[in-house]
Amino acid sequence: MLLTSGRLLSLLLCVAVAQAQSSTTIRGTVQNKITGVALPYATVSLLNEKQHTVVGATTNDDGAFTLSAPPSDTFQLRVQYLGFQTLDTALMDRSGKGLITVTLPLTPQGHELSEVTVESVRQTAAVLPDKQVFLADKLGNTSGGTALDVLQRLPSVTVNTEGKILLRGNDELLVTVNGRFTNQAPPDVLAQIPASTIERIEVIATPSASMDAEGKAGIVNIVTRDHAQQGRGIVANASFSTTERYAGDITLYQSIKKWNTFFTANYRRYDIGGYRDGEIRTLVGDTVTWSDSHGDRPLMERIWGLRAGTSWAFHRSASLNTAAYLGYRQNDRIANLHYRQYYTVQQPPDLYHVFSEEELERTFYNTNLFSRTGRFFTVAADLPLTWAEHNTLLLAALYEHSVLGGPLRNRDYDRPDGQLLLFERSDETSPLHAWRLQADYGRTLSSGLQLETGYQWRTVRHHGDFLFERLNLATDTWEKDPSFNDTLDLTQTIHAAYLQLNGQQRRLRYRAGLRAEHLFRTLIHQLGTQPVNLQRLDLFPSAQLFWQLDDRHDLKLSLARRINRPTTKDLSPFKNHRHSEAIWIGDPALLPEYTGSAELTLTHKQPHLSLALTAYVSQTDNLIFRTNDSYNRITLYTISTNAGNSRSTGAELIADWQPAAWFTAYLTANTYLFRIYNIENATTDQRHSLNHNLSGNVTFRIRRQWQAQANATYASRTVTAQGYDTDLLLAHLTFKWIITQHWSANLLVQNLFNTNRQTITTYNEVFYSSIEYSKYDRIVQLTVSYRFNDEGKTAQTIRTEYGEKDF
Numbered sequence: 140m141l142l143t144s145g146r147l148l149s150l151l152l153c154v155a156v157a158q159a160q161s162s163t164t165i166r167g168t169v170q171n172k173i174t175g176v177a178l179p180y181a182t183v184s185l186l187n188e189k190q191h192t193v194v195g196a197t198t199n200d201d202g203a204f205t206l207s208a209p210p211s212d213t214f215q216l217r218v219q220y221l222g223f224q225t226l227d228t229a230l231m232d233r234s235g236k237g238l239i240t241v242t243l244p245l246t247p248q249g250h251e252l253s254e255v256t257v258e259s260v261r262q263t264a265a266v267l268p269d270k271q272v273f274l275a276d277k278l279g280n281t282s283g284g285t286a287l288d289v290l291q292r293l294p295s296v297t298v299n300t301e302g303k304i305l306l307r308g309n310d311e312l313l314v315t316v317n318g319r320f321t322n323q324a325p326p327d328v329l330a331q332i333p334a335s336t337i338e339r340i341e342v343i344a345t346p347s348a349s350m351d352a353e354g355k356a357g358i359v360n361i362v363t364r365d366h367a368q369q370g371r372g373i374v375a376n377a378s379f380s381t382t383e384r385y386a387g388d389i390t391l392y393q394s395i396k397k398w399n400t401f402f403t404a405n406y407r408r409y410d411i412g413g414y415r416d417g418e419i420r421t422l423v424g425d426t427v428t429w430s431d432s433h434g435d436r437p438l439m440e441r442i443w444g445l446r447a448g449t450s451w452a453f454h455r456s457a458s459l460n461t462a463a464y465l466g467y468r469q470n471d472r473i474a475n476l477h478y479r480q481y482y483t484v485q486q487p488p489d490l491y492h493v494f495s496e497e498e499l500e501r502t503f504y505n506t507n508l509f510s511r512t513g514r515f516f517t518v519a520a521d522l523p524l525t526w527a528e529h530n531t532l533l534l535a536a537l538y539e540h541s542v543l544g545g546p547l548r549n550r551d552y553d554r555p556d557g558q559l560l561l562f563e564r565s566d567e568t569s570p571l572h573a574w575r576l577q578a579d580y581g582r583t584l585s586s587g588l589q590l591e592t593g594y595q596w597r598t599v600r601h602h603g604d605f606l607f608e609r610l611n612l613a614t615d616t617w618e619k620d621p622s623f624n625d626t627l628d629l630t631q632t633i634h635a636a637y638l639q640l641n642g643q644q645r646r647l648r649y650r651a652g653l654r655a656e657h658l659f660r661t662l663i664h665q666l667g668t669q670p671v672n673l674q675r676l677d678l679f680p681s682a683q684l685f686w687q688l689d690d691r692h693d694l695k696l697s698l699a700r701r702i703n704r705p706t707t708k709d710l711s712p713f714k715n716h717r718h719s720e721a722i723w724i725g726d727p728a729l730l731p732e733y734t735g736s737a738e739l740t741l742t743h744k745q746p747h748l749s750l751a752l753t754a755y756v757s758q759t760d761n762l763i764f765r766t767n768d769s770y771n772r773i774t775l776y777t778i779s780t781n782a783g784n785s786r787s788t789g790a791e792l793i794a795d796w797q798p799a800a801w802f803t804a805y806l807t808a809n810t811y812l813f814r815i816y817n818i819e820n821a822t823t824d825q826r827h828s829l830n831h832n833l834s835g836n837v838t839f840r841i842r843r844q845w846q847a848q849a850n851a852t853y854a855s856r857t858v859t860a861q862g863y864d865t866d867l868l869l870a871h872l873t874f875k876w877i878i879t880q881h882w883s884a885n886l887l888v889q890n891l892f893n894t895n896r897q898t899i900t901t902y903n904e905v906f907y908s909s910i911e912y913s914k915y916d917r918i919v920q921l922t923v924s925y926r927f928n929d930e931g932k933t934a935q936t937i938r939t940e941y942g943e944k945d946f
Contacts, residue, residue, distance in 0.1 A: 162587050163232055165206040165239045169198050169218055172244035177202025180265045180272065181220040181245070184690065186227075192217075193645050195687040197267055207587030207643060218243050219690070264793050264805070266742045266751045268648050268685035268695060269347060270360075271793075275337040277805060278836065278850075285407070286329035286361050289337055291852060291869075292834055293807075298854075305857075306344070306356040307757060307787045307811055313354025316361045319519065319537070329361075333388045333405050335376040335924065338364045344755070345681065345699035345736055348637040348652025349579065349591050352679040355703040355734035355759055373927045380920035383410035399450040409440040415474065417910030419720060421769045422490050427483050428772040429494050432505075434476035436912070441469045456525040464517045469545075474507040477554075480773065490907060502554040511545040529583040533593075536576050543569040547716065562610035563716060565623070569707075571601040589641040591652070596634055601707050603627035607716065621666075625713035628663045631704075646687040654679040658704070662727045666713055671727040677702060695740040703732040705763060709779040720908075722770050725779045732781075734759040751793040755811075759785045764860040766820045769905045782819040783860060788812050789830075806835035818860055822903050826858040846875040862901035862908075868894045883924045890917040 169181040181198045185208050196204040208214055218226040224246045230239050265272045278292035291298045298304050306312055314328045341360040343350070350358060364374075375389040388405035415436040421428050444466035452458040479502050481494040521535035544567045551561035579593035607623035610616075639652030660673040681699040688694055708715075711725040736757035743750040761781045770776040789811020796804045809832040816825035836850030851870040856863055870891040876884045895914040902908065 162210065163208045163214070163237045163239060164583075164587065165208055165214065165216070165230065165241070167204055167239075167241040167243055169202045169204065169220065169243045169245060172246045178220050178245060180267070181218060182690075183243075184217045184219075184687070186215045186217055192687055192690065194643055195646060196643075196648075214239070216243070217690075218245060220245055264749075264751065264795055266693065266695065266740055269650065269683055269697075270341045270343040271751075273340045273342070275334065275339055277803075285334055286332035286337055286340075289334050289340060290329055290359065292836075292850065293340065293342065296832070306342075306359075307755065307789065307791075307809070312356045313351060313358045314361065315358060317363060318360060332361055332363070333376070333386065333407070335388060335922075336363045336390070336403070336405075338362050344738055345683065345697035346701075347650050347683065347699075348639045348654040348679065348681050349593065351595075352635070352654055352656055352677070352700075352702045353704065355701045355732050356757075357699075357701070357736070373925065375925045376922060377924075378920055378922040380918045382412075382918050384408060384918065384920070397452040399452075401446075401448055403444075403446040405442070405444050407440070407442040409438075409442075411438045412915035413437055414913040414915070415476065415910060416913075417908070419773065419775065420490055420907040421772055421775075422488055422905040423769055423772055425484050425486055425488050426772065427485060427488050427490060427492050428500075429481045429492070430478055430773050432476045432478045434474065436472070436474050436476075438914075439471040439473075441467075443467050457523065459520065459522050461520045462518070464515065466515045468513045468515075470511045472509045474505070476505045476507075478503050478505060482772070490905070503560060504552045504554055504557075506550050506552075508546070508548045510547070512543070514542045516540045531579075531581040533579040534577075535579075537574070539571075539573040541571050541573075543567070543571070549716070559612065562612075563608070564610075564617075565605070565607040565716060567603065567605050569601065569603040569627075571599060573597070573599040587642060591639040591641065592637065594634075594636045596632075598630070598632040601627070601629040603629075603707070603711070605711075605713065605715070607714075623714045623716060624665075625711075626665045627707070627711060627713075629660070629707055629710065630662075631658070631660045633658050648685040648687075650681075650683040652681055654681070656702070658731075660704075662710055662712075664712060664727075667727070671712075673728075673730075675731075677731075677733075691744050693740075693742045693744075695742075696738075698737045699735075701734045701736070703734070703763070705729040705731070705779070709763060720773065721775050721777050723765075723777045723779075729763060729779060730761045730781050732759055732761045732763055747797050749793075749795045751791075753791045753793075754789075755791070756788045757786065762815070762860075764818075766861060767901050767906060767908065768820060768903070775906060775908060778820075780819065783815055783817045785813070785815045787814075801840040803838045804835070805837075808833050813857060815858060815860055820903060821861045826860070828856065828858040828863070830857045831855040844877040848873045848875070859899075859901065861903060862899070864900075865898040867897045868892070870894070881925055881927055883926075885922040885924070887920040887922070888918075889920060890914075893917045 165185070167183070169178045169183065171178060177198075179198055179202055181202065181204075182195065183198065183204045183206065184192045184195045185206055187193050194206055194208065196206050198204045214230045214232075216226075216228050216230060218228075226243060226245055228243065230241060232239055264274075273293060275289050278289060287298065290296055290304070296304065296306055304312060316328070316332070339362045341362060342357065343360065344357040346358050371391075371393045373389070373391055375387075377385075377387045379385050386405070386407040386409075388403065390401060390403045392399070392401040394400075413436040414434070416433045418429065418431040420430075444464065446462070446464050448460070448462035450458055450460045480500045481498045482500050483492055483494065483498050485492065517537065517539045519535070519537040521533060524532045524534075547563070547565040549561070549563040550559065552558065553560050575595070575597040577593060577595040579591065581589060581591045583589050603626065605623075605625050605627070606619075608617040608619055611618050633656055635654060635656040637652055637654040639650060641648075641650045643649065655676065655678050657676045658674065662671045679700045679702070681697075683697040684695065686694040705725075708723075709725045709729055710727050712727045713724065715723040734757055736755065738753055738755035740751055740753040742752075762783045762785050763779060764782040765777050765779055766782055768776045768778065789809060791809040792807065794804075794806045796806075811830055812827060813830050814825065814827040818824050818826065832852075832854050834850070834852040836848055838846060838848045840846050849870070849872050851868070853868045854866060856866045872888040872891055874886045876886075878884060895916055896911060898909060898911040900909040
């Protein structure tokens, strides 16, 4: 992958030098002629005398575009946008300076004779040169939910019943919010962003060199709504359901001349009932033990957050943006399980021996509470500058302080007399501090090429104090187990620099770049005899090519190399008793994971239908698994280790069909061969499965104020390092009522068929574990929304840099 991308970079640089010549730069904005609102993702084409496209561009979030045109006296542009009439216009460079600035208004298609009512429908998804863009409100009603609910509607994304997120078989996405890079764990980040505040989601499977190299599966950028029009406004949402689940958020904003400020507060309580039915078999020496269990497993979550930000446009080419975030999250997982334990001594032993009641050793009841808490505080500022119309500079800084922790309480009682057999407790306190400084410079060269370069420094200092005690039932005193108690001090510093070249040649737009990142990591812990250090320099090439074949077809090729560095909990080298059946331990010598990926996308666009077909392949080395092994007769050892490689090869289809104003359909299908090989500590050194992800929704607009929508997602069975996860189907039905200009209501029937059940199975020669998790989330939920003076544009907000990844 590195060699291929390097050759491609050299080729593009040669092409760029060969084209250096005088040209005219055309800059403009595309907007709705009736409302004046900017139109993002509109297609702008420069035509020759034969009406063939010479070069093309796509407008950005603000409806802006830039074209570099060959020398001429007159330029003919064609502007196209779904739901609007095509605009053909002729331009001239009257100034003679090689720069044309223009505003291009588009007229919406269709009108009613009785009243001036103009409406348009935007595509659910769009393929851009560097990413795929999905409009959140088109993916299905997620009112009262979070960003995780929105992400679950995307093609190629799989979220299992335990909250693990995969993109085309790979985990460890890098989640950003409005382009602010973080190292957070996706489930923890996404759970704290209300779905009602999201405008769109951008999936960047092969990011450019200007972006962080973290996240082996790519980058998912959450773009939240902004309120940047002049004046004051309020946006509020409140959700209620038939169970102990409710949520609310409110945004207050004010925009006066050069100042734009906002304040957002949100709260969410999410209690969900659940059931667990499982079995574990272990082989220790010549003893085979079988333990089956069943019981309630409810989950409870509490989240609140406060966000505030300002933007001061103190100069026409400069602004200062600041933001702050204060948040809290608590997850409580309770398990009340009834166990039956059987055993037999055999020669030779048979792990899958069929037990009889005569081999029953004991029955007992286990109650287990695992609580995870996190307090997060982040402040950030950035200063974008522009001068001489060809130079840009972005200076940015971020600081985070997070405190992670939470108790664990684990008890075993004999049955039927109820005598206490075991009582364990543990507590964790893990504060961390993180900093990030970066500078990004861009310059438009005389040939129309764009040069980007930058430097970034980021560091994290993570402390941890882990206390584990077991009650001595004979003396009624608490005793420490030395192998479960430790203190930890982790420091990780990264220096990064990149160089990237962007340009276009007639119908071809391209990006090519190289990023270098130097890592120094040191880990000191009480049980260790000396520090564990890791130092390395890695290179990350990337390239994106985008051909506009004609007015209806585009072709995109992209390549990238990515990295995933292990989290603190993966590195922690001491035992952590998570629950009755599992003890976790990390490895301070873990190496990073490396992923090389390539994808080729063909898009087809016509007035009422858009299609995107993507073929892709990704390869990951040094794959970090949490592999299981026997610890004792009823407990498994879960170990973090570099234990194999993986490859995903597949194709993805996205269809967006809008045949009429009252009906739209959005369907996606993804099929890929997922292969894991060179596996350690498993019954075989390779596994593979043909995986399928299907999702879609259909929307019916019954009347102008009424809308009904049905959506469903399906993920097929997939292999894991030591076993497999079964398939998962979820379906929902929603109704929306626009009451007035300011008020609206959404009714959601969630998990329509009560199918939120999944079995996770792992095994090797000395253990077998199979557990079915059921979630009782079939509910009816009502969300009421209030908007006053709100347009809903993109807002600047932030998340934590490291804390929520280790949550």
